[in-house]
Amino acid sequence: MPVSAENVRSLQPYDIRVLMAVERLMRRYRWVPLDVLRQTTRFSESEVRYRLGRLMAMDMVKSSTVPYEGYQLVFAGYDTLALHTLTRRGTIRALGPLIGEGKEAVVYEALGFGPVVLKFHRVGQRSFQTARRSRGYMPDGGHFPWVFASTSSAKREFEALERLVDEIRVPVPLDQNRNVVVMSLIEGTTINRCTLPDPAESFEQVLGFVETAFRLGVIHGDLSEFNIMFDGEECWVIDWPQWVEADHPNGEEILAHDVANVLNHFEKKYGLSCPLEDAMARVIG
Ligand SMILES: Nc1ncnc2c1ncn2[C@@H]1O[C@H](COP(=O)(O)OP(=O)(O)OP(=O)(O)O)[C@@H](O)[C@H]1O
Ligand SMILES: [Mg+2]
Incomplete structure (x- = not known):
């Protein structure tokens, strides 16, 4: 579900306070009890209910009545709190x-x-x-x-x-x-969606990135044409949350998988061929 900038803008300070209280209390409760929310925020019951009603209408919080009346933060609510903080910091x-x-x-x-x-x-x-x-x-x-x-x-x-x-x-x-x-922002597109003007050069560049990252102790872990972008001149590697340390017990296997994905793409799309062993030897050094 996309983030609604309009909903984020329409939030009032009391909405944010309730949203933050639900977030904090979710460390202790799967469903945050209404009573506890009331005590934490020091709002009246009707105020808390009113705020929760608004937050639920914006799909930021959901409720349950079983086994008791409780509330839970959902992604849109969490996204909203992050946006709120990033805006306050002046980042966005x-x-x-x-x-x-x-x-x-x-x-x-x-x-x-x-x-x-x-x-x-x-x-x-x-x-x-x-x-x-x-x-x-x-x-x-x-x-x-x-x-x-x-x-x-x-x-x-x-x-x-x-x-x-x-x-x-x-x-x-x-x-x-x-x-x-x-x-x-990278002004470009992922390489599965464009034709590279000099595929051999881009291939070298990407392998060079894999090699340097490895030397710095980082293996991407999800490398493929979907996570490499091209801006008209240079390649960029995106989407890093699943990276592992180079000395990870399965590091070599994960690295080989990354490298094989790159080789396969350049071979299928551009007919460039390079044995996996050679590419791995180059990357590991
Ligand atoms: N810094 C960036 N600049 C421009 N476009 C980006 C940038 N980061 C991501 N994108 C665009 O958003 C898309 C998705 O980003 P990314 O690959 O990081 O996450 P994801 O693929 O959604 O994550 P997952 O691999 O878990 O599915 C990319 O394919 C790319 O088109
Ligand atoms: Mg991706």
Whole structure:
């Protein structure tokens, strides 16, 4: 579901207070009881109900009556809190059009000091189960709602961008809050959707990026033509939340998978061929 800039703008300070209280209390309750919300916000019951009604009408919060009356933050509410914070910090001034939607993220253009990109991470409930196992996001046991898993994903992506930005072409990481990463906008398109003018040169460039990232201790983990962009002159690598450290126990396998995806694309589309062993030897050095 897209983020509604209009809804975000129409929020009043009391709405935000209730939304923030629900967020905080979700660390302790799967469904935050009405009573607890009332005590935390120190609003009257009718005020809390009125605010919750508004938030539910905007699909930012949902409610349950079983086993008791309780409330839960949903993605749009979490997105809204992140936008609120990023706006207050001055990172962004306006939300622009939707430019990409994937399995685990929605991407918007926005206005900061210049045009920027907002990536809203949405590690859904189902993939969260996998994420919990494979990425070690969550402390074992302990109640930790899935909305917060998206924050870990955003933090991880931001960290990779920070580590790499001075060395290879990745978006410049500008800010991060909750499940949202703010980064520079690449004026281009993913390479599955364009024809490269000099595929051999681009191929070399991308392998060079993989090599440098590896030297810096980072393996992308989801590299393919869908996560490489071309701006008319240069390639850029995007979409880093699933990166792993180079010394990860399955590092070599994950790296080989990344490299094979790149080789396959350039072979199928441009007839460039390079044995995987040679490419791996070059990347590992
Ligand atoms: N910095 C950027 N500048 C321009 N466009 C971007 C940028 N980041 C992402 N995009 C666009 O948004 C799309 C989706 O972004 P990204 O690949 O990061 O996430 P995703 O594919 O949705 O995530 P997942 O791999 O979990 O499905 C990209 O294909 C690209 O078109
Ligand atoms: Mg992607």
